[in-house]
Amino acid sequence: MTDELTDAVTLADRMQRVGYLVDDGLATALFFAVRLGQPVLLEGEPGVGKTTAAKALAGALDTTLIRLQCYEGLTASEALYEWNYQRQLLAIRLAESRGDRLRDADLFTAEFLSDRPILQAIRFTGPRPPVLLIDEIDRADDEFEALLFEFLGEAAVSIPEIGTFTATRRPIVVLTSNRSRELHDALRRRCLYHWIEFPAAARVAEILRRAVPAAGGALIASAAEFVGRVRTLDLDKPPGLAEAIDWVSALSMLGVTELTGPAARRTLAALAKTADDRDVVTEAFRVLDEPDSARA
Structure with a gap:
């Protein structure tokens, strides 16, 4: 290959x-x-x-x-690597039962290695x-x-x-x-x-479509854009692709087809990973309560 x-x-x-x-x-x-x-x-x-x-x-x-x-x-x-001491001890006991005596060189060989x-x-x-x-x-x-x-x-x-x-x-x-x-x-x-840079929103959306095929296109596009926006905030743990996938998976599991403030707040656990970040991201969710025209 x-x-x-x-x-x-x-x-x-x-x-x-x-x-x-x-x-x-x-x-x-x-x-x-x-x-x-x-x-x-x-x-x-x-x-x-x-x-x-x-x-x-x-x-x-x-x-x-x-x-x-x-x-x-x-x-x-x-x-x-490390030496398999149990196997070495067993070999010593077997040798003693036969009346033999093993040298150190006999015990430190490849067969007694643990990879x-x-x-x-x-x-x-x-x-x-x-x-x-x-x-x-x-x-x-x-x-x-x-x-x-x-x-x-x-x-x-x-x-x-x-x-x-x-x-x-x-x-x-x-x-x-x-x-x-x-x-x-x-x-x-x-x-x-x-x-490796964090991808642009379009590529994040493409990744999300593959990772969460059950999610709708509108939800994925909005989530990808929002994650990119949140990453510009002062966060302890900015969400990465794994968090984005978990978040969209949680939203999709709840039957959400359009990203809204209430839906986002219910799934906050998938996106924010510290107490301080929860406060910052929750504040950022306010924009989702606004009409589409106001967001633009």
Whole structure:
């Protein structure tokens, strides 16, 4: 499947078939990641579709998605590999029952490794290279970034007791970041890069039509325009595409065909995610109580 991928247009078409609308810039960055074998770093505000892009890429390529969710305090044993101590203990007991004695070298071999997402991607044996999503890398510590340098540059992981595991086929690596902190230059140098903007109202409407096919065209158009307007306000958590989809889904579930103030207030929980934002968005709903002529 990856060998058949001849250009970014083909990739964009395949991603569209699995339900993800991708613009030329993002499609090109992902195409290079696939064909050049280089990791790609996707940055943007929360909710613009970075994680979903990696999932859609795996779907478009008909391959396995391996996900590593980053967080503060993430360690090598959770991300790269760890030793299966229970299996090692069992091997020791079996050896003792036979009157044998195992050396350390016998216990620290590949058969006693527990693959975590990164080593799993390196040792993947499926028909196509997997897509490895390293999600929200900015949530991990600076020290964790350093653990990734060898993998991102050489598609390899060094294990002191064994040696180096190198991928026979490079996994397709997608890193995402919400820019909650600045990433190390050494990590950026190892990656392709693309910034994902929140889409314009017309594209948001197109995404909503695909995500919530039961919703009417008038409702979708109004909701897409309103979400764009709300995002310009001083909010703690500006609504992203996920919130927009949830909001339209909630409105549609209530049988709403036209966006009005009362309907919007009933579904506020899908759009505003903090107490302060609820107040700001509720105030913004006032415009929906006005006649269409007054809104214009």
